[in-house]
Amino acid sequence: MSEMITVNNLHKSFGKNEVLKGIDMKVKEQEVVCVIGPSGSGKSTLLRCLNLLEEVTSGDVFIEGDNLTGKNVNINEVRTRVGMVFQHFNLFPHMTVMENITIGPMKIKKVSKEQARKEAIPILRKVGLEEKADVYPESLSGGQKQRVAIARSLAMNPKIMLFDEPTSALDPELVGDVLEVMKDLGKEGMTMVVVTHEMGFAREMGDRVIFMDEGVIMEEDIPENLFGNPQHERTREFLSKVL
Amino acid sequence: MEAIMESHYIRVLPFLFEGLVWTLIITGVGLFFGFILGAIFGMGRLSKNKLVYGISSIYVEALRGTPILAQILFIYFGLPDLLGFNIDKISASIIAISLNAGAYIAEIVRGAVYSIDKGQSEAGRSIGLTRSQTMRYIIWPQAFKRMIPPLGNQFVISLKDTSLFSVIAVGELLYMGQQYYGTTFAAFEALTMVCLLYLAITVPTALYLRKVERRLDV
Numbered sequence: 001m002s003e004m005i006t007v008n009n010l011h012k013s014f015g016k017n018e019v020l021k022g023i024d025m026k027v028k029e030q031e032v033v034c035v036i037g038p039s040g041s042g043k044s045t046l047l048r049c050l051n052l053l054e055e056v057t058s059g060d061v062f063i064e065g066d067n068l069t070g071k072n073v074n075i076n077e078v079r080t081r082v083g084m085v086f087q088h089f090n091l092f093p094h095m096t097v098m099e100n101i102t103i104g105p106m107k108i109k110k111v112s113k114e115q116a117r118k119e120a121i122p123i124l125r126k127v128g129l130e131e132k133a134d135v136y137p138e139s140l141s142g143g144q145k146q147r148v149a150i151a152r153s154l155a156m157n158p159k160i161m162l163f164d165e166p167t168s169a170l171d172p173e174l175v176g177d178v179l180e181v182m183k184d185l186g187k188e189g190m191t192m193v194v195v196t197h198e199m200g201f202a203r204e205m206g207d208r209v210i211f212m213d214e215g216v217i218m219e220e221d222i223p224e225n226l227f228g229n230p231q232h233e234r235t236r237e238f239l240s241k242v243l
Numbered sequence: 244m245e246a247i248m249e250s251h252y253i254r255v256l257p258f259l260f261e262g263l264v265w266t267l268i269i270t271g272v273g274l275f276f277g278f279i280l281g282a283i284f285g286m287g288r289l290s291k292n293k294l295v296y297g298i299s300s301i302y303v304e305a306l307r308g309t310p311i312l313a314q315i316l317f318i319y320f321g322l323p324d325l326l327g328f329n330i331d332k333i334s335a336s337i338i339a340i341s342l343n344a345g346a347y348i349a350e351i352v353r354g355a356v357y358s359i360d361k362g363q364s365e366a367g368r369s370i371g372l373t374r375s376q377t378m379r380y381i382i383w384p385q386a387f388k389r390m391i392p393p394l395g396n397q398f399v400i401s402l403k404d405t406s407l408f409s410v411i412a413v414g415e416l417l418y419m420g421q422q423y424y425g426t427t428f429a430a431f432e433a434l435t436m437v438c439l440l441y442l443a444i445t446v447p448t449a450l451y452l453r454k455v456e457r458r459l460d461v
Contacts, residue, residue: 051369053365053368053369076368076371076372076373077371079368079369079370079371080370080371082369083369083370084366084369084370086362086365086366088362090360090362090363090365090366091366092363092366092367092381092385093385094384094385094388103370103372103380104370104371104372107372107376107380108370108371108372108376149366152366152370153369153370155370156370156371
């Protein structure tokens with residue numbers, strides 16, 4: 001299987017504060033990689049560097065072989081291949097659910113409105129919100145909003161999905177529906193990088209789990225090993241607090 | 244009845260209506276161009292480009308930091324000295340309102356755009372929209388809603404500011420009132436009616452704005 005994401009010696013600083021201190025990672029096609037770690041460890045920043053929402057200070061990020069830090073990259077085109085789901089959903093409040101989903105295909109891929117709406121219906125069905133097509137986001141629950149956000153990304157037909165703590169802002173009873181949708185995606189073979197505090201999800205769905213601390217990858221392994229037999233003191237300490 | 248019809252309160256009205264028309268034209272056209280200027284320089288104030296930001300800031304600070312009375316005299320008497328041709332009174336008034344309101348509207352635009360959560364533009368960019376598409380389809384529609392109340396407020400301010408153009412003898416509302424009592428000496432009656440006509444525009448506007456504000460609030 002080919003490399004979907006390759007990160008070489010990635011550094012990221014905010015002013016004098018170095019948040020990422022040399023990250024190397026690879027994600028293969030159809031792989032689900034979960035990133036865990038204490039807050040402030042740089043995991044969200046790492047994720048945001050993968051579609052250049054954060055400018056990279058030094059190092060390289062390759063998406064399907066395209067070097068994002070290179071001069072000739074069309075970042076807008078790359079982003080159509082890399083979906084992103086945010087902690088706070090970031091739905092467009094002035095658009096209906098359907099409009100949220102179809103704006104990307106219509107404005108970027110120049111698909112007609114009719115065609116975009118037609119293609120949106122199976123995606124809405126997939127996230128279980130077919131009947132909500134014409135409502136505005138404000139009338140949805142958090143879990144529903146997040147599923148619309150996932151649908152909005154999927155409408156661009158991405159090769160990779162990035163999830164930035166997708167369930168952290170949800171009421172506990174709404175987390176399950178969102179995780180179900182993510183599990184379905186993973187099972188369908190979507191390449192996913194998931195920053196999460198849901199250890200159950202990481203254990204069940206992760207092909208690999210990365211533990212980050214203070215801007216470096218401390219440890220990475222298959223979930224059984226990382227959760228069952230962590231090698232680093234810091235990993236053990238973190239897991240003992242969250243499990 | 245005849246006494247009322249013959250009173251200065253009524254006889255001044257035809258003059259004042261003529262003035263009011265000019266007041267509304269100057270305000271309306273001025274704010275139209277003022278909004279264009281405000282949108283351009285307001286976005287300039289949000290630019291990361293230092294030159295664009297610098298020019299926009301100089302414009303905003305210069306126009307907000309000087310009295311509009313000085314601005315109109317500068318445009319009507321000062322600029323022709325430099326340019327070598329005259330500017331007619333109405334054009335000078337419209338230019339003054341445009342430039343002056345433009346500076347305040349730039350701050351309204353800047354504030355409204357800045358107030359939209361950063362996650363909105365991140366979400367737009369992350370699905371692949373360009374910077375300008377994100378501005379046009381995601382940020383601007385949301386920001387524009389928030390601009391409506393302060394823009395209405397600016398309308399009221401600019402409308403009142405046009406009265407200052409009486410110093411260059413523009414036939415706006417206040418000037419027409421002055422003309423009337425200049426010949427009839429009925430200053431109390433004329434100025435009462437002038438003020439009532441300003442209020443006839445500003446009060447309903449303010450009330451309407453409060454309604455709009457409440458509706459946008461939900």
